[in-house]
Amino acid sequence: MRQSSDTSDSLGKAALRAIPPGLHFVSTPIGAARDITLRALDVLTGADVLVAEDTRTLKRLLEIHGIALGGRPLIAYHDHSGAAQMQRLLGLLAEGKSLAYASEAGTPLISDPGFELARAAVAAGLPISAAPGPCAAVCALTVSGLPSDRFLFAGFAPSAKAARRSFLADLAGVQATLILYESPKRLAALLEDLAAILGGSRQAAVCREMTKRFEEILRGTLAKLASDVAARDIKGEIVVLVDRSPPAEATSESVEAALDEALQTMSVKDAASFVSQTLKVSRKIAYQIALDRNQGQG
């Protein structure tokens, strides 16, 4: 267990703490280099072994923050590195070493490598922890202006048109803000398909180059964003967010079914109030139907 003392002057007492044995996933900046937590720097300073999706990117980050590699191994690993490389890392963990894993940018495992390693470490009963931090999906949700109470991160949509359309059709009814990553060269096609499949009137946002010099957030309906983006040459890294689907129109059958279910556990008054709120129907009408159905059941 290595003491993280190399940068103790700049990082203070916290950096002197030893990093416990185990696999530590470290989130790194998605743009601005200073978007890294003090604990992430502690882990990178003190871990026995550094592991990275791209060793050059991690070396650059260490240089920016004045962290010396100091003779420690720096191992390249991604989810397709193969069984031998995975066994090597698991072996080091089994010996009681502390490993810091960083992906290219942001949070490992989020459209980035790390899942297979995490799963193998958990299966082997080895300790695993995270130094959380930047993640483009969460950053975009924060600034999108779209509901944040419930969201679904869908990663990258398939690049082939037919597969992308069927992927989006599966998401069309989801009652949550949708979050997708996309490359600039496929953004126009994605927005066109989103508008066609989810409906052009849904509110959406395109978050580009967040935390960087040319950060830009476009907001509007899918139809407007699709036509605006088609007319521009968009560059940089992009997250697309789409508001949830509007609730289905209530029908007399759906109101009756909801009331029958609610009446199993609620009084007539509470069932009517609950159904009127959830299905957005008049409380008076819901109460009358609930009364009739309750009498019919009794």
Ligand code: SAM
């Ligand atoms: N692990 C990363 C995370 O936690 O967000 C995501 C890695 S994924 C390979 C890269 C994608 O994330 C980009 O194609 C883009 O969709 C999104 N992304 C990353 N940085 C971004 C930024 N600064 N602004 C907008 N989108 C970004």
